[in-house]
Amino acid sequence: MVFKHLMDDLDAYLDRDPAASSRMMVAISYPGFHAVVWFRLARWLWSTRLKTLARFVGNIGRFLTGVDIHPGARIGRRLVIDHAIGVVIGETAEIEDDVTLYHNVTLGGIAPAVESESQVDVRRHPTLLEGSIIGSGAQILGPVTIGRNARVGANAVVVKDVQENCTVVGIPAQPVVTSSCTPEQFSAYGTPTGDILDPDAKAMGVMLDEISTLRMRVQELEHEIEERIQLRQAAKRGELESDDPTTSY
Known part of the structure; x- marks a missing residue:
């Protein structure tokens, strides 16, 4: 099962990254894929209650890839972490299938140091539904939900739920002004390149x-x-x- 998941992860890079030309290339030279491999091992240890060992394995993965994924996070199949460096995924984050993350993305909590005891085993990180794309530098904070096929633009700060098929940009993130939220093709970095209207404008x-x-x-x-x-x-x-x-x- 784990091997099947890893093969799916490899194929996801071939589908979404035009620079990836073969499984071998992805397997030996993509730190985002390496981060997912280390996470899946750490996650298996976490699920068997070997939590200290799971954190140790997770730290090895972070040291080697620059990606910090808590082994308590739940991640589906075909995750792509492009360019990888600086990605942080918190303990209660949930990521469904076919999600794409770019570098310096944070799936974090809000004020975790305030009354931290009351936040144990409580959902405090984001949930990314199937097909969502998170652009580079985006910060998604708190127990918010990013809808299916939604896009979060580069450097956006999201503190509220995002509807499915919608694109949000800015600080705080606001929907791009279009006629409606409709399914779109894959958008690199989560940002559409067509003509869009600035919400502030x-x-x-x-x-x-x-x-x-x-x-x-x-x-x-x-x-x-x-x-x-x-x-x-x-x-x-x-x-x-x-x-x-x-x-x-």
Whole structure:
């Protein structure tokens, strides 16, 4: 079973990395694949309650690959960690099948040092559902869920759930402005290369529209007030003329 999983992991690199030309190349020269191999060994030890030995094996893998995966994490088949260096995956993280991670990704918790005893055996790390892609430098923090086939853009900071088939970018991460969240083809680094609208630019546009509407309304009110003042002045002049005895016959 473990051998089958490793072969699936090898084939995943061939499917998603155009630089990978053979299983042999991936097996001997891809630190991301090596990190997964060390993790699967450490995970097996963890599941047999040899937790100290599992952590030791995990540390060997981290030293050799630059990838820190807690042996308590749950990782499915065909995981690709491209470029590998700097990836951190916490203890209660869950990763389903066909997920892609790029370098410097963190699947971490929020304030783990605060009341740490109350966080034991409690889900405090992200869950990545099938087919999700996490771009380089992205930080996904807390017990959030990244939906199926979702994309997290490079250097995004995610602290809320992401819907399936959606792309999020920015700090904090916000959905890319498109007509809808629809399935997309594989996007390297989790970031679409087509024309996208900046969420901040859209928000600024909405604000400018509101300002324009308010300006027009203010002008209308000023005009109404001016008309009322003129009517009152005309009414006062009429009263004064009716009270003036010199105007009587």
